[in-house]
Amino acid sequence: MFGYYLDLALRSLTRSKVLTALMVLAIGLGIGASMTMITVLHVMSGDPLPGRSNQLYYPQLDPLPLKYQQSAYGPDPRLNFTWPDAMALLAAHRAERQAAMAGGALLVRPAQTGLRPFYVDGRYATTDFFAMFGVTFLRGQGWSGADDDGRARVVVLSEKLSRKLFGTNDSVGRTVRFGDADLRVIGVSADWQPQPMFYADASAKVFDDADQFFLPLSTALDLKFDTNSNQSSWSSFEGDMKSPVLTWLQVWVQLKDAGQVAAYRQFLIDYSAQQKALGRFERPPTQARLYGLMSWLDRQNLVPADVRLQLWLALGFLLVCMINIVALLLAKFLRRSGEVSVRRALGARRRDIFLQFGIESAVIGLAGGVLGLVIAQLGLWSVRHRPDDYAHLAQMDVSMLIGTFVLAVLASVLAGLLPAWRACRVAPALQLKTL
Amino acid sequence: MQLRPILSSLSHHKLTASLLMLQVALTCAIVCNVVFMITNRLEQVTLPSGVDEAGLSMLNSESIDKNENRLARHAADLAGLRAIPGVTAAVAVDTLPLGRDESSYGTCASAEDLAKAIAARSMMREGLCVQPAVYGGTQGEVGALGLHLIAGRDFRADEYVAGSGVSVVILSRALAEKLYPGKAALGQSIYAGGDKPIRVIGIVDTLLRPHLRASEVNQYAMLFPMLPNDGEVTYLLRSAPQDRERVLRIAAEKLEQLSPERIIPASSIRTYTQMRDAYFQRDTTMIGLLLASGLGLLFVTALGITGLANFWVQQRRRSIGIRRAIGATRGDILRYFQAENFLIVTAGIVLGLLLAVMLNLVLMKHYELPRLPLYYLPIGALVLWLLCQLAVLGPALRAAAVPPVVATRSV
Numbered sequence: 001m002f003g004y005y006l007d008l009a010l011r012s013l014t015r016s017k018v019l020t021a022l023m024v025l026a027i028g029l030g031i032g033a034s035m036t037m038i039t040v041l042h043v044m045s046g047d048p049l050p051g052r053s054n055q056l057y058y059p060q061l062d063p064l065p066l067k068y069q070q071s072a073y074g075p076d077p078r079l080n081f082t083w084p085d086a087m088a089l090l091a092a093h094r095a096e097r098q099a100a101m102a103g104g105a106l107l108v109r110p111a112q113t114g115l116r117p118f119y120v121d122g123r124y125a126t127t128d129f130f131a132m133f134g135v136t137f138l139r140g141q142g143w144s145g146a147d148d149d150g151r152a153r154v155v156v157l158s159e160k161l162s163r164k165l166f167g168t169n170d171s172v173g174r175t176v177r178f179g180d181a182d183l184r185v186i187g188v189s190a191d192w193q194p195q196p197m198f199y200a201d202a203s204a205k206v207f208d209d210a211d212q213f214f215l216p217l218s219t220a221l222d223l224k225f226d227t228n229s230n231q232s233s234w235s236s237f238e239g240d241m242k243s244p245v246l247t248w249l250q251v252w253v254q255l256k257d258a259g260q261v262a263a264y265r266q267f268l269i270d271y272s273a274q275q276k277a278l279g280r281f282e283r284p285p286t287q288a289r290l291y292g293l294m295s296w297l298d299r300q301n302l303v304p305a306d307v308r309l310q311l312w313l314a315l316g317f318l319l320v321c322m323i324n325i326v327a328l329l330l331a332k333f334l335r336r337s338g339e340v341s342v343r344r345a346l347g348a349r350r351r352d353i354f355l356q357f358g359i360e361s362a363v364i365g366l367a368g369g370v371l372g373l374v375i376a377q378l379g380l381w382s383v384r385h386r387p388d389d390y391a392h393l394a395q396m397d398v399s400m401l402i403g404t405f406v407l408a409v410l411a412s413v414l415a416g417l418l419p420a421w422r423a424c425r426v427a428p429a430l431q432l433k434t435l
Numbered sequence: 436m437q438l439r440p441i442l443s444s445l446s447h448h449k450l451t452a453s454l455l456m457l458q459v460a461l462t463c464a465i466v467c468n469v470v471f472m473i474t475n476r477l478e479q480v481t482l483p484s485g486v487d488e489a490g491l492s493m494l495n496s497e498s499i500d501k502n503e504n505r506l507a508r509h510a511a512d513l514a515g516l517r518a519i520p521g522v523t524a525a526v527a528v529d530t531l532p533l534g535r536d537e538s539s540y541g542t543c544a545s546a547e548d549l550a551k552a553i554a555a556r557s558m559m560r561e562g563l564c565v566q567p568a569v570y571g572g573t574q575g576e577v578g579a580l581g582l583h584l585i586a587g588r589d590f591r592a593d594e595y596v597a598g599s600g601v602s603v604v605i606l607s608r609a610l611a612e613k614l615y616p617g618k619a620a621l622g623q624s625i626y627a628g629g630d631k632p633i634r635v636i637g638i639v640d641t642l643l644r645p646h647l648r649a650s651e652v653n654q655y656a657m658l659f660p661m662l663p664n665d666g667e668v669t670y671l672l673r674s675a676p677q678d679r680e681r682v683l684r685i686a687a688e689k690l691e692q693l694s695p696e697r698i699i700p701a702s703s704i705r706t707y708t709q710m711r712d713a714y715f716q717r718d719t720t721m722i723g724l725l726l727a728s729g730l731g732l733l734f735v736t737a738l739g740i741t742g743l744a745n746f747w748v749q750q751r752r753r754s755i756g757i758r759r760a761i762g763a764t765r766g767d768i769l770r771y772f773q774a775e776n777f778l779i780v781t782a783g784i785v786l787g788l789l790l791a792v793m794l795n796l797v798l799m800k801h802y803e804l805p806r807l808p809l810y811y812l813p814i815g816a817l818v819l820w821l822l823c824q825l826a827v828l829g830p831a832l833r834a835a836a837v838p839p840v841v842a843t844r845s846v
Contacts, residue, residue, distance in 0.1 A: 019742055019745075022738050022742065026735050026738065029731060029735070033728070107499055109499075116698070117499050117698065118698065119497075119698065180501070304717075305801075305802055305803075306717055306720075306721055309721075309802055310721075310724060313465075313469075313724065313725070313728050314728070316461070316465050316728075317465075317728050317731060317732060319461065320458055320461050320462055320465070320732055320735060320736070321735055323454055323457055323458045323461065323739075324458055324735050324736070324738070324739040326454055327451055327454040327455050327458065327739055327743055328739060328742045328743065328746075330450060330451050330454065331451055331742070331743050331746035331747070332746065334451075335746055335749065335750055386716070386717075386720060387713065387716055388717070418450075422450065
């Protein structure tokens with residue numbers, strides 16, 4: 001029966017070629033536009049560290065004075081940590097692992113001739129950074145807690161930077177000149193670029209940047225390396241990065257289970273209460289928060305407003321296309337009332353008629369899906385040519401590919417439901433009389 | 436024209452007609468807002484910067500020698516750049532209108548306002564003070580940018596200082612009017628980022644900030660006679676527009692020769708036009724997308740109307756024939772279909788205008804869009820009426836061409 005209905009559908013569709021083409025075009029445009037934007041949103045809100053993200057948490061304290069006025073344009077100072085708070089959380093060791101970090105761009109002066117000095121992005125961090133985020137080492141390893149305390153002049157290079165500087169990934173033991181300091185390479189990490197770069201603060205291009213070096217936070221402070229994280233202060237700090245009124249550090253912790261999460265949340269509140277008792281914090285201790293990685297990213301609003309607007313536009317377009325197709329199919333199916341009545345009079349059940357027209361609309365959907373896929377690829381190609389930092393991510397993966405077809409067929413079968421239902425309710429006797 | 440028969444005929448196609456109406460309504464709502472968004476973005480993209488943009492080009496230089504005397508370096512670089520044939524002006528600046536990097540100071544019109552603002556622990560509260568962007572640069576910046584001085588004078592050579600501590604300022608007109616409403620700003624003293632008065636010696640007409648904000652503060656900007664003293668500096672060159680590429684190429688080579696202890700990022704070597712285009716790139720993309728989807732919607736809706744009218748004409752061939760046989764003229768048939776379309780579309784437009792206003796309210800809440808001006812609604816309605824009448828014309832003419840003899844045939 002299925003083959004027969006398919007044959008009927010194709011005959012019916014080829015009878016009015018222009019109309020069929022227009023319906024396919026409409027659904028193709030709607031699906032193509034929607035899938036382009038859904039794909040962009042999908043890649044932008046992906047999990048940066050699958051398998052690990054559910055154990056990573058971002059604490060947040062509120063050291064601001066009661067009277068502080070948040071500017072509409074500046075970043076929220078509470079998104080980052082002051083040096084004393086970050087160090088207190090690290091020293092408390094209440095989590096499985098914990099690390100403080102900040103971003104920096106440093107001038108590298110290659111020793112060999114022929115390579116001009118250049119700036120490179122990297123991270124100042126504490127020892128747990130590598131184990132907590134699961135950075136893999138090709139050679140050597142990270143630094144120890146003792147290195148943190150001793151402000152060791154050491155650095156971990158990414159494979160890319162190691163190859164650029166030394167032509168090999170085995171540069172352990174060699175020396176690189178960062179700014180005015182010589183640092184000894186103790187490890188080379190595999191190139192690592194979580195998408196988005198969740199652990200950086202809002203000042204980073206989180207979809208584009210990748211860290212090329214890692215060095216101890218204490219060393220960076222000792223050498224007075226600049227940070228490119230947002231620095232917010234609510235009182236004069238006179239250039240002292242260890243000031244209690246300047247936030248610039250990010251702190252991440254790894255917690256095993258719900259019990260640890262609850263305990264850590266309580267710890268943050270206790271710490272805030274203690275600081276309040278000391279007169280440093282002014283706001284209620286319950287302002288302290290603990291966010292899971294994915295909910296932290298949600299709060300950061302990484303998807304630009306324009307992209308969200310484009311998605312709504314595409315979905316609105318799809319909706320209008322759908323209504324259009326419902327109306328056209330309805331008119332088309334009802335025009336064939338005579339044919340339906342004859343089939344019904346000859347013994348076809350309602351569900352046969354329903355199936356026949358359902359298949360006809362699914363065929364349109366499938367054709368629209370193919371066209372939509374082509375249009376979505378064109379759309380993604382154009383997104384990739386935008387100069388935004390997320391542009392290079394706009395690729396369709398297998399799940400999105402399947403999603404396109406599912407959406408197309410679903411949309412057109414949905415669009416065909418109402419017309420097919422109306423068509424199978426046609427009263428045969430009434431129609432046959434007029435024939 | 437009798438509407439009764441049309442209405443009773445439509446009542447047999449309630450579902451189809453209401454679907455069509457819904458489509459027209461949605462199209463009307465979306466297209467009104469899309470057109471409004473396009474006009475908004477166009478306004479943004481075509482904002483005048485106040486700068487004479489055509490002949491400007493620029494490049495950045497980042498010093499990597501910490502012990503260098505920067506003022507001397509900049510002076511030597513500028514002398515070299517001015518010697519390039521075709522360069523009519525060269526200055527070193529810290530940032531440019533639409534250059535994105537912005538430094539701003541809390542600025543008050545008088546010492547009393549400053550004291551009040553400090554007491555309130557907020558520069559912005561109660562509108563006492565504003566946060567204008569500050570431009571610093573070497574002598575000749577006003578001329579090199581091509582700014583239009585409407586009152587007062589340019590800075591004198593002896594007024595330039597390195598770093599902070601300036602004693603005179605040139606305001607943009609918008610800032611002058613904000614700080615000193617109803618009186619002459621020239622000769623007054625502002626307080627910016629400190630308690631030392633800074634005398635206003637000039638006012639320029641239009642001057643955009645490096646980074647745009649709300650439209651009313653976009654022109655809050657001022658010029659300080661402040662020599663750039665950072666490791667990173669922008670060299671601004673004025674030449675004939677056709678010389679820009681050549682001048683930039685030579686300038687990069689020349690700076691490299693004058694001192695190799697610097698980095699000139701390739702992305703910073705560009706004309707002002709390129710910088711402006713890059714600044715508004717997202718808006719231009721958005722305009723393109725909005726335009727495409729607006730036209731797409733109108734196209735799909737027109738398509739739906741033509742398609743549906745076609746079906747109805749085919750379906751009613753017999754009754755058209757009968758009407759023609761009993762005396763209806765071609766014009767009657769044509770007008771019948773036009774009136775039918777008009778009825779459906781009008782219902783759709785009424786609903787659509789309501790939806791348009793609601794959609795605008797949602798957009799205002801989530802996307803900082805201003806309120807939709809009411810005159811968009813009648814214009815939108817008129818456009819849709821015309822489009823839909825055009826869409827139905829083909830099928831209606833075909834219906835009018837149905838010969839009366841059809842009535843006598845059995846099928």
